[in-house]
Amino acid sequence: MMNKNVIAANEIIGNDVVKALKRRGFEAEYVSTGSEALKRILEIIPKDATVGIPGTVTIRDIGALDALKERGNVVYQHWGSMSNEERRIARFKENEADVFLTSANALTRDGQIINIDGTGNRVAGMAWGNGLVLFVIGINKLAFDLSDGIERARSATIPNAIRQNEPSACVKAGHCVKCLDEASMCRAILILEQAVKGRKYHVIIVGENLGY
16 A cells, blocks of 8 residues: 555645646646546546557556446457557557547656657557547656656666567667667657647546556
8 A cells, every 4th residue: 555645745746747737738637546547537538439549558457448348438459469450450540539548658747748659650649630639647657857758758668678579679788778770669759748739638647656
């Protein structure tokens, strides 16, 4: 169980970042736990909406994918057993869904959302797509500033590379080496400095460590 002083500190910090996100044009809120975040996801997303879930450990860890499917939402996602062509088609469907449900690699204290991608589908869906972009971001993703956030995003590729059995240089070195080899997973960086024109964004900050 988390120490009560840590819980209180996380709430103060989280709500401060919520204010920063709102100044940048994002809808934002703070919740204490992953279970509360899941409850809010099911309240925000209509039961008849299609939902795209890209490569995100956070969303799967809190049970959102299964919960949405169980209540009848059509969910598009490219994880699991499928051919390369099926995976390619699924990525497009994720970005075309009514809601793009994802997390972030880093979030600065002043409200900048940072993501790094190997394929580009995830950062594309965050910047340009069909409907609402809904972020669920654990308190462990917070960074002090943009430089710190980019480094944090790069470090998140190491457990992702391990999960996908990618022989990237960062796995061998134990830290990001800014490699340019074939196995590199750091190929596109997106910094959302403000809510993109024409898109709706909703950010849920969670006072627990979630994902990488």
